[in-house]
Amino acid sequence: MTQRLPLIIFALVMAVIPLVPDIPPFWIVLLDNIGLAALVAMGLVLLTGVGGLTSFGQAAFCGFGAYTTAVLTTAYGLSPWLTLPASLLVSGIAAVVLGIVTVRLSGHYLPLGTIAWGIGLFYLFSKLEFLGRNDGISGIPPLSIGSFKMLSPDAIYYAIWVAVLLSALLTMNLLDSRTGRAIRALRRGHVAAEAFGVQTPRAKLLVFIYAAVLAGLSGWLYAHFQRAANPTPFGAQAGIEYLFIAVVGGAGYVWGAVLGAGIVVVLKEVLQSYLPYIFGGQSQLETIVFGIMLVLLLQLAPSGVWPWLMSWLPFKPARKTPDTSLKLEHRERAPGSSSVLLHIEKARKQFGGVIAVNDVSFDVNAREIVALIGPNGAGKSTTFNLITGVLTATSGKISVLGKEVENAPPQEVVKLGVSRTFQHVKLVPDMTVLENVAIGAHLRGNSGAISSMLRLDRADEAKLLAEAARQIERVGLSDQIDQLAGSLSLGQQRIVEIARALCVDPMLLLLDEPAAGLRHMEKQRLAALLRQLRDGGMSVLLVEHDMGFVMDLADRIVVLDFGTKIAEGTPAAIKTNPEVIKAYLGAAA
Numbered sequence: 265m266t267q268r269l270p271l272i273i274f275a276l277v278m279a280v281i282p283l284v285p286d287i288p289p290f291w292i293v294l295l296d297n298i299g300l301a302a303l304v305a306m307g308l309v310l311l312t313g314v315g316g317l318t319s320f321g322q323a324a325f326c327g328f329g330a331y332t333t334a335v336l337t338t339a340y341g342l343s344p345w346l347t348l349p350a351s352l353l354v355s356g357i358a359a360v361v362l363g364i365v366t367v368r369l370s371g372h373y374l375p376l377g378t379i380a381w382g383i384g385l386f387y388l389f390s391k392l393e394f395l396g397r398n399d400g401i402s403g404i405p406p407l408s409i410g411s412f413k414m415l416s417p418d419a420i421y422y423a424i425w426v427a428v429l430l431s432a433l434l435t436m437n438l439l440d441s442r443t444g445r446a447i448r449a450l451r452r453g454h455v456a457a458e459a460f461g462v463q464t465p466r467a468k469l470l471v472f473i474y475a476a477v478l479a480g481l482s483g484w485l486y487a488h489f490q491r492a493a494n495p496t497p498f499g500a501q502a503g504i505e506y507l508f509i510a511v512v513g514g515a516g517y518v519w520g521a522v523l524g525a526g527i528v529v530v531l532k533e534v535l536q537s538y539l540p541y542i543f544g545g546q547s548q549l550e551t552i553v554f555g556i557m558l559v560l561l562l563q564l565a566p567s568g569v570w571p572w573l574m575s576w577l578p579f580k581p582a583r584k585t586p587d588t589s590l591k592l593e594h595r596e597r598a599p600g601s602s603s604v605l606l607h608i609e610k611a612r613k614q615f616g617g618v619i620a621v622n623d624v625s626f627d628v629n630a631r632e633i634v635a636l637i638g639p640n641g642a643g644k645s646t647t648f649n650l651i652t653g654v655l656t657a658t659s660g661k662i663s664v665l666g667k668e669v670e671n672a673p674p675q676e677v678v679k680l681g682v683s684r685t686f687q688h689v690k691l692v693p694d695m696t697v698l699e700n701v702a703i704g705a706h707l708r709g710n711s712g713a714i715s716s717m718l719r720l721d722r723a724d725e726a727k728l729l730a731e732a733a734r735q736i737e738r739v740g741l742s743d744q745i746d747q748l749a750g751s752l753s754l755g756q757q758r759i760v761e762i763a764r765a766l767c768v769d770p771m772l773l774l775l776d777e778p779a780a781g782l783r784h785m786e787k788q789r790l791a792a793l794l795r796q797l798r799d800g801g802m803s804v805l806l807v808e809h810d811m812g813f814v815m816d817l818a819d820r821i822v823v824l825d826f827g828t829k830i831a832e833g834t835p836a837a838i839k840t841n842p843e844v845i846k847a848y849l850g851a852a853a
């Protein structure tokens with residue numbers, strides 16, 4: 265209830281605004297335009313701010329929504345309420361088609377791709393005969409309920425703002441869920457998300473479709489508000505403006521979309537109305553002043569105005585503490601240490617002329633801690649990437665519990681109970697420790713996007729958060745549970761990664777330099793935790809440069825040098841192995 269309170273207050277304020285006596289009708293028109301822009305920007309919050317997929321082409325999806333209802337109501341006489349699902353469907357289908365191509369792009373190619381199809385669709389709208397070419401379609405009927413026709417701006421005002429508030433609620437619900445965390449994890453790159461079972465192409469396509477459907481809804485409302493549709497509002501310039509709105513408001517924040525729309529629409533209107541008086545009717549000046557003002561605003565609040573305003577709040581919204589009595593099911597553990605859990609046979613990885621892993625073979629048994637050591641560039645991280653499916657082996661065999669995984673994607677390997685941490689920490693810095701760790705339990709939940717939006721996922725979600733809280737407690741970071749991951753020290757972030765990996769309920773835990781950045785006491789606590797995990801039935805394979813830590817902890821050590829295994833044995837044997845001393849310990853001495 266407390267989390268929904270701002271939404272309820274906002275809804276009440278918006279509901280009474282048109283009832284204020286003598287309110288200028290033009291204000292209502294402005295609020296209608298703000299609502300329409302906010303819907304598109306809200307999709308961009310999810311797509312760009314949260315998912316990290318920059319799109320300049322959202323205006324085209326408004327066009328799909330607007331033209332669908334324009335054609336169906338004017339040419340076929342359908343009721344606008346019947347064309348609403350059609351408009352959303354057409355926008356969604358267009359997003360599937362464009363998204364399948366676009367979400368594969370990365371870096372600069374992604375925004376460039378969206379600009380390309382944004383411009384292409386604008387010209388398509390203006391060339392097609394049945395869409396009225398450049399003139400568009402007029403005579404679109406107003407929305408109506410019974411005999412009440414929403415002809416005036418204050419009549420359609422409620423339809424627009426109900427759509428905005430419902431969309432805000434559904435979007436916030438989605439973000440605060442298992443699917444939402446998967447989407448938020450996309451921004452940190454696909455490797456970390458996939459290591460915990462997130463189907464990243466599917467998650468990207470989901471946000472792409474969601475954003476397009478919100479834009480289609482805005483287009484549908486726009487068509488019945490203006491009672492006409494032509495290509496101009498759906499062109500590339502409008503697409504850029506929508507992205508501007510999301511960035512100005514705060515691209516990662518649902519309410520940032522509403523605030524950004526308010527700022528941009530009002531600023532444009534004020535400048536267009538008053539600048540001609542000041543500068544004697546010089547055309548285009550308002551565009552320049554508008555640009556300068558937005559740049560200044562972003563200097564003041566680089567992450568957007570909404571988070572900047574929130575940072576001034578004297579209190580922070582409290583989060584519910586997870587109920588740790590709720591339990592998820594656990595995997596069965598191997599009863600003894602005789603069974604082979606991980607079997608690597610002549611694994612090889614070549615990058616062009618570089619042989620990073622050269623026919624390496626070794627096993628990790630159940631209930632065993634194995635360390636993989638070697639000088640820099642020896643091939644340790646590449647071996648981890650081969651085991652976890654991030655890289656495919658050039659040749660050789662890798663199997664987990666007898667199942668071959670050398671060509672399996674990370675999402676399949678993690679299902680077998682193999683989880684990992686990364687040499688370069690891959691947490692989402694603006695998510696809390698709890699939220700980051702809960703990503704590790706992704707495969708142990710099953711609520712999808714729709715059930716999350718409708719809040720039917722609460723029982724599932726409570727168990728996932730409880731598991732995350734338990735693992736955070738296990739690694740000793742309970743005091744930091746609600747802190748943003750990015751605010752922790754690097755050593756603590758590594759421990760958060762271990763808690764996230766533990767949330768998988770793994771059989772085999774792969775830790776890439778877990779002790780780097782830890783103080784002496786913290787290393788001792790980590791070693792005690794890893795021993796406790798081993799004794800509880802887990803196996804650990806770790807890459808570590810701290811020889812004292814490795815020699816004390818490992819049951820067995822595998823040594824790589826230039827991609828080749830040069831030794832394997834107990835810590836005592838490795839310490840005295842002349843090859844190792846020459847290649848590794850000798851080099852370090």
Ligand SMILES: Nc1ncnc2c1ncn2[C@@H]1O[C@H](COP(=O)(O)OP(=O)(O)OP(=O)(O)O)[C@@H](O)[C@H]1O
Nearest residue numbers: 615618620638639640641642643644645646647687
């Ligand atoms: N994607 C890649 N493309 C080309 N070469 C690569 C790639 N990844 C690793 N290598 C090369 O493979 C070799 C092994 O690298 P790897 O990162 O596995 O070593 P490492 O033992 O983990 O080293 P460190 O201890 O410094 O992390 C290095 O020569 C490295 O430059």
